[in-house]
Every structure is written in C-alpha cells, then in structure tokens.
Amino acid sequence: MQKVVNEPTVSEKFAGFLTGLTPDALPGAVNSTITRNLIDAMGLCVAARKADYIAQVLASCDSTGPCTVIGHTKRLDAAGAALVNGVAIHGEDFDDTLEGAPIRVGAMVIPAVLAAAERFDLDGRQTHLGIAAGLEAVCRLNHVAAGHMHRAGFHPVSVIGTLGAAAGVSVALGLNRDQTAAAFGIAASFSSGIIEYLTDGAWTKRLHPGWAAQSGFKAALIAREGFFGPRTVFEGEHNFFKTFAPTATPDYSHLTDGLGDDWYMTRIVFKPYACGTMIHPYIDCARRLAADGIEADQIESIVCDTGEGLVHRLWEPLAAKHRPTSGYAAKFSMPYCMAVGFFDDDAGLAQFDDARVSDPRVLGLAEKITYRIDPENEYPRNYTGDLRVTLNSGEIRSYHQPHMRGGQYEPLTDAEIMAKFRANIEFGGMHSSQGDALCDFVTGLAQAPNLKTLSAVSTCS
C-alpha cells in the first residue's frame, strides 16, 4: 500500500533550496522587497489597531506570552501574535499582492516569522532569511496552479499561506531540508479557508492570513520534532494541488527552475489605494477627471470599459455596488471607489469609513457610473482603467490608465511607501516619532542581534 520514493520529492528539492539560503545569496532587490514589505505591513497593523474585528480577534486570544501584537500593549503567545498581526495586515485589503498570480504575501509570512523570532529569541539574520524564504515560497507555490484554487472554492491566501508561513518559520529556526519538507507535508494538512465570505461579506476573509500564519508556525514546530509528514505532498495521488485545485495541471517547474536566480518575490506590489486591486486604475482616471476641474453636477454619466472577469466581483449586482452597505463592501465597489476618489483625490483608509460610505454626494455620483464589457480587455494579465464621461453639456471626455500604479510598470517609490506608512501610522493614532522608531527597527532588522526592542517600538503609548 505504500510506495517507496527514493528520489528526492518536489517538497524535498524545494526545501533544499530554501534551507540553503544565506544572506550573501540574497540580491539587493530581494532585500529591498523585504524592507518595503515590512514597512508596509507595520503601518497596516497600526492602522487597524482600533478596528472592531481586531478587538474581537484579540479578545479571543487568551494565551499570553513573549510576542508582540503590533500597536497593542497586550503580548501573546506566538500563535496568538501571528494570528492578530496577520488579520491586521490584511484587514482593510490594503496590503501587498503579487503580479502575475494574485495573492497576498507578507500578511501570512511576516507575522509568523516575527512571532517565531520573538518566541525563540532568534537574531535579525535568521529572521530576515526566514522572511525571504517564506515570501519566495508563497510566490512560487501560488504559480503552480494559479487561479484554480479560487475556482474550487478555496482562498489561496490561507491555503498557500499556511505553507509559506511554515517555510518561513522553518528557515528562521534553522530546520534542515527534511524537517522543512515535513513542515510542508504537515502544513498542507492545516491548509484551510473557503470563500463563502463572498455571499454575505463575512469577515472570514480577514481571518485567513492570520490563521495561516499561526498554522504554519505550528506545522514547523511539529516538523522540528521528527513528526512524519507525507513526502509526496506536492505530487502524490492525493496531493495538495490535486485537492485544493482539482481543475489544474500543476506546473512544478515553478518549484524547481531558476531557484536563486529568478526571485518571484521581487514581483510583489504594494497598493496605493485601500480597496480591490483591479479598481485602482479606474480611481486614477476619476482623480484626473476631478483635477481637470469638472464638478460632479456637470456629469451626466460615466461608462467604464471593463474586463469580463471583474464584473461579478466589482460591478454586480450593480444596484448594491452603487450603494455599498459598509466601508468594507465599498472596497469592492467600482462605482463607489471612483466616486470617492473623485471627491477626495484619494482612496485611503479614511475613504472606507462606515460613515463616509453614506455621503449622499458620493453616492449620487456613484449612481451615474456603469460599465460595458470590453472583450479586448487584458485582464487578468494587466489591470487597466477606462472611463468615458458624458457631461450635461453633451461633451464627452475619455480617460485611460494603462496599468496599475504600484505594479511592475510603475512601482511605488520608496517615498510613496513611506508616505503610505506615515498615513497609516497617523490613521491608527500612533505618534509620528514612534512611527519613525518603528521604521528604524525594520530597516535595521537584518543586522539586529535580537528582536527585543520590537515590543517597545510598536506599542502605542
């Protein structure tokens, strides 16, 4: 009944690469991605610190310990801190994503590795290596069957994220190849996360990266003790991809080719706006319309050319998208996001406050915005924005944004990342000087002897 596999399996080969990483092997682009991701993640944690769902997750954690919850004084055990920080990073859908095969990356990996580092008193070098391994694992694993997990009703953030967190913690803890491969095998049994939140806007989507972070952390701990996980987790008869992405033909080259040369994690992108990624180019267009001096009451209608794949999530049901019932629902409404971007010249966290989404002026403009499916639209290869604005005077104006800002064609500059960080620090009510200290901690992390100061710099007074 049991096949003996003598050749190294896919998980063993991939684990061999990850556990062999050294600081010298990481190119500058990798190091800078890690720093940018950490800064962005820290800012998002602070920004979410007063959110109701964070209060609830925090209340549900009753095991105290040595690990920092960014922006809070309560310290938790590693699993608890990984959970809350993961929920906080992703809570407003303002965190990173991966171009080419969309998935959140930092929200699962960073909380798990930081918690492990604090719990086991690791140094900055191991922490940095762990984050590198975890981010790269998420990015590569998500390419193997891209798109197919959603189709099967699973959320890649949690399903893939559990493995990424396990990889990050394994490398940070210095596990060997076979232990790390076992961590993949064990983590695949912890991978969870269905997308039924789409039906009623339930908060489980927010929960997923945090749950993945704490599950991956525990998978690594179990593997470290010699617990026997399936070696053929990626290619066996009942493997990870077959169960969570049954319609896919897995492309394992993403786990074996170009390791150490082609760093997938350098294609992580950071979001300028606190809403659904594909909406961003449309907001850019709406802001330009306002910058051209057009007033809302001059506008008769706006018709947007859009990719068919976006319609069911971001445009329909159109009446509901015109009048989102909460700040969270508004993040996935094309008409609302464009309208609020038009009035506020931004779409940050303040634009998705429950109070803001009931502004009659914004809703009045949102109501004038509809769509038309453009069969030539490049989605999902590229995200574009197209507005055709008809004014009351009969004049017609067109706006086009050819790609997503923040993405590979136009990455956010370091200055823009810092501006977003500072805005998030302020939104969360943390003093700017403390934000600077948090930022200093992050930029010096790789050289830090330990993480003992993390708690002090990330606690709001």
Added chain:
Amino acid sequence: MTDNTCSETLAHWIHSLQLNDISDAARIATEDTVTDTVGLTIAALDTDYGEAVQKAFHTPGECTVWGLSGKIDMAGAAIINGTCGHGEDFDNTFEGCPVHSGVVIVPAVFAAAEAMQLSRRDVAKGLVVGIEVANRLGVISGKGIHTAGFHPTAILGTMGAAAGVAAAMGQTVQQIRDTLGVAGSMAAGIIEYLADGSWTKRMHAGWAAQSGIRAAQMGAAGFRGPGTVFEGVHGLYAAFAPSISPDFTPLTEGLGSHWESARVAFKPYACGTMTQPFIDCAVRLKEKGISPEDIAEITCEAGEGTVHRLWEPLALKQSPPTSYAAKFSSPYTIAAGLIHGGAGLAEFTDEAVRDPRALALAAKVTYVIDPDNEYPKNYTGHIRAKLKDGTVVEERQGQLRGGTKDPMTREQILEKARANLIFAGRAPEAAILLRDFAADLFTSEESFDAGLLAAITR
C-alpha cells in the same frame, strides 16, 4: 424557521437544548465515547508520534493531557489528546461516513472547559452536540469528502468541535452561527498520508479539536462568519465534497428527536474494520478450548473486494513486516484472536507480531472467495478450522460487532478501556473511574475538573 440557513437552524437548536432533553441512547453513547477515547489517548502517549506532539507543544497552561500530571495550554492539550486518541485507529467511528467524533470532540470540549472553567453539565451538553453535529454532517457527505482527497474526521470534526465548544460555552444563537461560519474557514486535512503512511492522519483529530475551540472563541468575541457556511455556493460541501449534491435535511430535521450521536460505532479490535468479524470467529474457537497447536489448517470464506487489502499477497499477510501492516492482515489478526482471545493494542506491538506461535498459526490460514459474500453492504466473518484429529469446526459472524446492528455492550467497552490502560502501564481500576467520571458529567452540578484524568499516571 423556513428562511433560516442551516447554521441558524442548528444554532437555535443548540442554544435551546437542555440536558434533560437528551435521549438515554445519546447520553450512553457519549459516556462510552469518553471512556473509550481517554483510555486510547493514554495508551498512545509513549508512541513516537505521541512523543513528537508532546515535544512540539509544551507551553504551560491550564489544561490536562490525560494520563499526565503537568498542565499545558489549551491548544496544545487538544492537539496532543486528539492525536494520541486517533493514533492507533482504534477509536469510535460512524457507519456511512467514517467520521471519528470522539477523538475530536472530547479533547476540544475538555480543554475548553478547563481553560474557561465550565461546569460538568456544560461539558456534557457540549459533547453530545459536538458528536451529533459531526455525525449528521457525515450522513450528508457519505464518501464525498474522501473522494475529493480530504479527511472527513478532519473536516467535519472541526465543525463538530466548534459546535460542541459553542454549546458548552452557552453561546447565543448569533455567536453559534458565527462560530460555525468561522470554523468553516479552519476545516483542513488532506489524505496524502495514504502515500507513505505518514502521521498526518493521526494529527488531524487533534488539529480539528484545537481549531474548533479557536473558532468558538472567535464566534464568542463577535467575529462574523458566513451564515451560509454549509449550503452556500462556496460553502463547506461545495469546497470539500464537490462530487455530491448535498441534501441538508439530515442536518436540520429531527433535531432533538432523532439522535445520530446515539449511533457511534466502537471498535472491539485494534485493526482494520473488515477483519473484525473474522477475529470474532477466532475468539469463539479459543472459547471452545481449541489451541493453535490443535489446528491443521484454517480456510475462510471472504468477499472478493477485501482480498487485495487483507489477504494478498498471502505470504506477506501470513508474516507481516511491521506492527502497522499486521493490522491489515487477516491471517495475523485471526491468529492473534485465537491465541489471545482478542486483538487489542498489545497484539499489535512489534514484539507481538514477531511471536513464532502467532506466525506459525497465521501460516495455516488461507481463504476462498465467496461470490455470494455481501461485502461491501455488510461485513461478515467465517472460519473453517480443520483440526489435526480430523474434526472440522466452523464459526460464522453475521455482521460487524460494535456497530448499530450488533453494538458492543457497556461492559465490553469498559473492558476495552481496562485493556488499554493496562497496555499503558496504568492501573486497570482507572477504567471504572473513567466510566464514573463520564456519567458524572451528566448529573453533577459541579465545575469540570480533569484532575482525575491527570491522576491516571503510571
């Protein structure tokens, strides 16, 4: 109520359920599940996998690993108790869908009760609700979850554990609904362990237990889960059992009058299910005074579908290479039954499966295919033993013992726990303590105290 989602219907029932409303059959099955599960957990503490999970989770806390005196945190205790309880596949199951409820629900509810200082009656309600929900979900899924590559005990166990802990906590209807919704996002467990006999199957029970507790804590705190977690377009069954068109009436109808928790099945022997009726026949031969040395040959009529897993290759099955392989060998298990009068954990140690007396007898055991055998609709056993003096003795077992058609008696379940405790080097009298502890949950007004379970040390 017609507009309610499945989870709302369940939540209303769970919220309003009183201990007095629980049927005697459900109560008895639950008490027996506690006795059986705790005994099995203690018996596996010293295994390699048991030691690995104990090393991985040792953060001090308020919860008991049964049979050990130190206290650890809630999640750790749930994982260790569940992993050890399921480790030998000797724990309770359910006919129609093999969801092992005891090793998920009991660790979850006990750990939650210790950490949250719940009462014994809260625990009793939580156990019945958890087993009831897990089993009802099993009725809906049949083979559907296995077919998709997922492990029913892991997936449905998470939902049952969440429901059980929510019930024990006395959650409101809204909280229970959210608990179930959140649990749907934590349900996990793939069956790739089949490829290499890796240990993740064992771990699934413990992981589901700790996930269920965490889901209940989040639901209690007001975290919103999807209301349509069971029946939604992207709900639990759409994701984990895509090959079936689920009928949800077994989940929502007859709540409080029909008890699936009363239908748990207990395994009399620590091995593969289909070999068990054959062991019954072997035990009866021993009871007739027949010893292995009297026997010239044994021929068994077997269903064709069982041959490739339990009979062939015959030479290998007559001399199994490992204790785990011995669990799936009809010749060895029959020999063990005839020699020892049973086939418990002690008959599946590395030493026991190398016993020359057992192997000599196993070498005399062969089979013929009976084309009229009812397998897989019914599991039967048969032995025709030809003795050296020429006498032929025949025994038949018409169905699996331990299931609904031929349940184990309470005394037999107690005896099983006693044997498991002896195997673990504990005093056999602890089985009586366990039985009384379980019964006390339903009658005492006191707060839950697992001190008695922690005291079952060597």
